Amino acid sequence: xxxxxxxRIAAGVHRLWWWLRQVSGDAAYENYLRAATRPAAETxxxxxxxxxxxxxxxxxxxxxxxxxxxxxxxx
Amino acid sequence: xxxxxxxxxxVLVALAGAGALGAIALERNEPLNGVWFIVAAVCTYLVxxxxxxxxxxxRVLALDNSRATPxxxxxxxxxxxxxxxxxxxxxxxxxxxxxxxxxxxxxxxQFGYLPGTLWIIVGAALGGCVQDFVILFCSIRRNxxxxxxxxxxxxxxxxxxxxxxxVLAIMIILLxxxxxxxxxxxxxxxxxxxTLAMTxxxxxxMGVYMRFWRPGRVLEASAIGFTLILLxxxxGQWVAExxxxxxxxTLSGPALAVAVILYGYAASALPVWLLxxxxxxxSAFIKIGVVWALAAGILLVRPAMQMPALTxxxxxxxxxxxxxxxxxxxxxxxxxxxxxFHSLISSGTTPKMITREGHARxxxxxxxxxxxxxxxxxxxxxxxLQPGVYFAMNSPAGIVGHTAEAAAATISGWGFPLDAQxxxxxxxxxxxxxxxxxxxxxxxxxxxxxQIFSGTIGGARLLGIWYHFAIMFEALFILTVLDAGTRVGxxxxxxxxxxxxxxxxxxxxxxxxxxxxxxIVGAWGYFLYQGVLDxxxxxxxxxxxxxxxxxxxxxxxxxxxxTILLKMGRLRWLWVTLTPMVWLVIVTMTASYQKIFxxxxxxxxxxxxxxxxxxxxxxxxxxxxxxxxxxxxxNARLDAVxxxxxxxxxxxxxxxxLLEWYRILRGRREVVLxxxxxxxxxxxxxx
Numbered sequence: 001x002x003x004x005x006x007x008r009i010a011a012g013v014h015r016l017w018w019w020l021r022q023v024s025g026d027a028a029y030e031n032y033l034r035a036a037t038r039p040a041a042e043t044x045x046x047x048x049x050x051x052x053x054x055x056x057x058x059x060x061x062x063x064x065x066x067x068x069x070x071x072x073x074x075x
Numbered sequence: 076x077x078x079x080x081x082x083x084x085x086v087l088v089a090l091a092g093a094g095a096l097g098a099i100a101l102e103r104n105e106p107l108n109g110v111w112f113i114v115a116a117v118c119t120y121l122v123x124x125x126x127x128x129x130x131x132x133x134r135v136l137a138l139d140n141s142r143a144t145p146x147x148x149x150x151x152x153x154x155x156x157x158x159x160x161x162x163x164x165x166x167x168x169x170x171x172x173x174x175x176x177x178x179x180x181x182x183x184x185q186f187g188y189l190p191g192t193l194w195i196i197v198g199a200a201l202g203g204c205v206q207d208f209v210i211l212f213c214s215i216r217r218n219x220x221x222x223x224x225x226x227x228x229x230x231x232x233x234x235x236x237x238x239x240x241x242v243l244a245i246m247i248i249l250l251x252x253x254x255x256x257x258x259x260x261x262x263x264x265x266x267x268x269x270t271l272a273m274t275x276x277x278x279x280x281m282g283v284y285m286r287f288w289r290p291g292r293v294l295e296a297s298a299i300g301f302t303l304i305l306l307x308x309x310x311g312q313w314v315a316e317x318x319x320x321x322x323x324x325t326l327s328g329p330a331l332a333v334a335v336i337l338y339g340y341a342a343s344a345l346p347v348w349l350l351x352x353x354x355x356x357x358s359a360f361i362k363i364g365v366v367w368a369l370a371a372g373i374l375l376v377r378p379a380m381q382m383p384a385l386t387x388x389x390x391x392x393x394x395x396x397x398x399x400x401x402x403x404x405x406x407x408x409x410x411x412x413x414x415x416f417h418s419l420i421s422s423g424t425t426p427k428m429i430t431r432e433g434h435a436r437x438x439x440x441x442x443x444x445x446x447x448x449x450x451x452x453x454x455x456x457x458x459x460l461q462p463g464v465y466f467a468m469n470s471p472a473g474i475v476g477h478t479a480e481a482a483a484a485t486i487s488g489w490g491f492p493l494d495a496q497x498x499x500x501x502x503x504x505x506x507x508x509x510x511x512x513x514x515x516x517x518x519x520x521x522x523x524x525x526q527i528f529s530g531t532i533g534g535a536r537l538l539g540i541w542y543h544f545a546i547m548f549e550a551l552f553i554l555t556v557l558d559a560g561t562r563v564g565x566x567x568x569x570x571x572x573x574x575x576x577x578x579x580x581x582x583x584x585x586x587x588x589x590x591x592x593x594x595i596v597g598a599w600g601y602f603l604y605q606g607v608l609d610x611x612x613x614x615x616x617x618x619x620x621x622x623x624x625x626x627x628x629x630x631x632x633x634x635x636x637x638t639i640l641l642k643m644g645r646l647r648w649l650w651v652t653l654t655p656m657v658w659l660v661i662v663t664m665t666a667s668y669q670k671i672f673x674x675x676x677x678x679x680x681x682x683x684x685x686x687x688x689x690x691x692x693x694x695x696x697x698x699x700x701x702x703x704x705x706x707x708x709x710n711a712r713l714d715a716v717x718x719x720x721x722x723x724x725x726x727x728x729x730x731x732x733l734l735e736w737y738r739i740l741r742g743r744r745e746v747v748l749x750x751x752x753x754x755x756x757x758x759x760x761x762x
Contacts, residue, residue: 022158023165024356026293035152060291061348066154068347069566069582070221071242071419073355073559075175075249075410075625 029059085125092118099192099384106379109455112188113373116196116451120444123200128440131205135640135648136212138432143756145218146428155219155427157758160434163425168442169359170420171207172366174253174517174553175410175625176450181516181523182618183407184457184465185395187385190404191454198405198412199447202655206629208439209636209652210418214426215435216750222422226635228749229642231731237724238631239567242419244721245624246564247595249416251602252621253553254339255613258331258603259515260546265324266311266506266539268331270547271554272324273307274354275338281353293356300357304551308544315506328607335557336600342558343565343592351558358552365548369452369524376530378459378523386462387490394470394489395514396615397677402666406622411450413659415628417443430758456523457516463493464501464510468519471612472512482511506539514612517553521545564595605710608703615677616714623666623718627725630659634732641736642746660729667722671715680715684708 021027036053054062095115098107132138149155158166176195183191214220220228223242227235261267280303281296289295314320326334342350391399396407410416421439429435457465466489467475467482475482483495502510505525510518525541533541566582568591573580579587606613633656640649673679676686687708690696696704738744 019159019162019165021294022162023169024293024297024360026291029291031156032152035150035156055290057286057290060285062153063291064347064352067424068351068559068562070423071416071559071563072170072424073173073556074171074414074416074420075173075253075556075621 025063028063029056032059085122088118089122092122100189103384106381108377108379109373109459110377112192112451112455113370116448119196119200120448123204124441124444127200128204128208128436131208131440131651132433132436135645135651136209138212138435140431140433141756142432143754144215144429144432145426145751146430147756147758148754149218154424157430158428160430160437163428163434164438164442166428167420167425167438168445169363170424171414171417171442172362172446172449173410173556174256174549175414176446177453177520177549178256178516179408179622180411180450180454181457181520182395182469182614183404184382184454185386185388185393185469186400186404187383187389188380188454188458189384190389190400191408192451194405194408195411195447195450195454198408199443202658203413203417203447204440204443205651205655206413206632206636207417207421207443208435209640210632211421211426211435211439212432213636213639214422215429215432218751219427220422222418222632222635225422225639226631229638230635230728230735234635234728234731237728241628241631241721241724243564243567244717245416245628246560246567247598248602248617248621248624248717250339250557250560250564250599251606252617253556254332254335254599254603255606255617256515256517257550257553258328258335258607259513259612259614260517260521260550261326262328262331263325263509264507265321266315266543267546267550268324268326269314270307270311270543271550274304274547274551275350277303277307278350278354278357281357282349285353286348296353297356297360300353301360304357304547308540308547311543312506312539329604332604332607336596336603338554339557339561339600340592340596343561343596344588347562351562354551354558355555358555361548362552366449366452369456369527372527372531373452373455376527378455378527378530380455380458381461382458382465383462391678394466394474396618397675398619398669402662402669403619405662406619406626406666408450409622409625411447411453413626413629413655415625415630415632418628418632431756453520456520456527459526460519460523461493462491463487464498464522465519466491467493467498468510468513468522469516471514471610471615473610473612477512479511504535504538505542512612514614517546517549521549561592561595561599565591568594608706611677616680619666619670620714620718623663623670624721626659626663627721630656630663630725631728633659634728638732638735639748641739642748663725664722667718670718680711680718684711684715687711
């Protein structure tokens with residue numbers, strides 16, 4: 001019973017951590033890499049670097065540039 | 076679970092909600108506690124979400140989970156990314172939740188808790204959530220197009236231009252009014268000013284960390300930033316108690332206004348990674364954390380409502396802002412119930428990230444319910460204050476006087492007993508020299524929140540820390556709106572000026588960046604400075620202007636939504652967007668008319684200008700006040716013109732839409748829906 005409860009708690013914490021990383025944008029680069037390395041037929045992944053996959057730093061700057069050229073925060 | 080049991084549970088939820096709403100509306104004998112408000116809100120939201128939003132999803136919009144969304148069809152890992160619905164809801168909520176649902180309900184508390192609370196709950200369920208949900212759906216079906224693009228395609232070309240111009244104009248007024256809230260909260264407050272000033276180097280440190288040391292590691296940088304900010308809040312007390320340092324950080328209203336204007340300019344012109352982005356990350360975390368902490372605090376402390384259900388100021392003579400419940404309660408609350416600005420987010424990044432059409436219900440409708448809940452909590456925090464304290468903090472000195480004694484005498488005369496010593500003691504307990512003349516709602520909300528938090532942790536000993544934590548929290552994300560809004564405003568100006576001279580339209584050309592940043596900051600800075608000089612505190616004129624413009628943008632969004640529903644052949648269900656649209660037109664046009672033409676100088680801009688002009692002509696103004704009086708006259712007339720422009724723009728759009736609807740209904744126009752063609756989803760069922 002205790003093992004079951006511990007397992008559920010660990011799964012819950014893991015899920016919460018995953019959600020936090022996704023919402024905060026901490027996992028954005030990993031998501032991008034997954035999309036960028038998929039077969040071309042499944043995705044139209046592109047980047048600002050002439051077709052090659054962006055580095056983490058390039059991706060971060062590209063993300064900020066795209067996010068803050070439109071309305072990103074409300075009143 | 077058997078169906079009858081499910082039905083029984085929903086009946087019980089509905090009864091609990093109705094009972095709590097009934098108690099809020101009818102109980103007059105003893106003060107209610109905040110839990111009644113939470114129960115009323117949560118039960119109403121549950122019923123609205125379960126039944127009304129599923130009706131919208133199934134019958135009105137006919138959401139189709141077999142249809143590939145733009146996130147799937149155009150997936151690129153950057154803009155178009157299929158995203159888990161709970162993650163996207165977190166993104167969307169963080170984007171739509173700004174200072175509006177905190178400040179608006181706090182100001183509207185001057186009418187008592189009843190009108191504001193009812194509008195926040197009902198307005199959101201039937202208006203705000205519907206707008207967000209339907210616009211999100213429309214944008215999903217159009218590859219994530221913006222509100223302006225949809226207005227141009229579905230209503231008329233002019234509609235698109237009106238939407239673009241309305242957004243820019245609203246942005247300017249919005250930035251001015253939120254900046255004014257910060258200025259009024261921080262003037263003569265060395266503790267608050269120091270804490271907020273420290274957020275700038277902290278954000279820059281985070282920016283360098285995420286740019287050079289650990290690129291994109293948002294959580295690590297935010298944890299460091301949050302720790303440093305907590306230290307800054309605590310250190311602020313030492314600064315306030317130090318004779319030399321407190322002098323450095325004690326700034327007047329005009330000085331703070333200049334500082335905020337310079338800050339806005341820097342934030343717009345500096346690289347985004349250095350200041351704007353790290354502050355945004357930090358503010359989003361603190362915002363979500365504080366909202367949950369406030370909900371938990373209200374449930375634990377169960378604060379009693381000190382404010383009556385209805386105050387004498389329902390007659391329009393309120394000291395915080397002038398005007399009767401209709402239309403000004405609705406204009407003032409704005410974002411907590413319906414926010415036009417949300418339509419920009421719902422047609423911005425969110426539609427490009429949604430995995431299935433069915434998720435739009437949770438993301439669009441559900442997030443707005445949460446925003447409304449924030450508004451209810453702000454109302455509870457404001458109404459838990461003694462009414463005398465609330466009015467002393469939010470009324471301008473021009474109405475209640477400049478000293479605690481004068482304020483106590485005036486406010487007690489209104490029937491809200493207030494002891495001058497109580498204001499002095501309260502100011503001392505929260506570590507301020509004075510809490511008088513703090514129009515804008517932020518400080519009174521901070522006192523309310525501090526009382527709730529200190530009731531849970533620390534007691535009266537930590538009241539000062541909690542107060543300044545709350546002030547820092549409010550100011551931090553107001554400044555985030557200021558940073559991001561100024562930048563977006565700058566891009567809009569560059570887009571417009573690019574038609575005049577191409578180089579000005581290049582966002583990467585630094586002279587253009589500096590010039591257009593100066594234009595946009597100058598525009599909102601002008602209104603901010605005018606608000607700071609206003610003898611009635613500025614909030615009285617600027618907040619209604621913001622509310623009107625925000626609700627007019629919501630009208631634009633609902634006009635677009637109604638046109639699209641009509642083109643989709645949903646004539647039978649047109650009332651779902653038409654009803655809130657008609658209501659908003661009535662409210663905003665009445666408010667616009669009154670703000671321009673009302674004979675009371677505290678309400679009507681033209682009456683205020685004429686009143687001041689007559690006083691000036693009579694020679695009653697001392698020579699040293701003549702120049703400022705002339706400026707006040709000009710400002711009042713300018714505000715009247717701005718209101719006329721807002722209302723005029725929306726009336727033009729409305730006429731365009733009515734003509735379009737007439738042509739469609741009479742069969743004189745071929746119905747063209749600009750939806751992306753259907754494509755079957757390739758996503759697995761559980762995605």
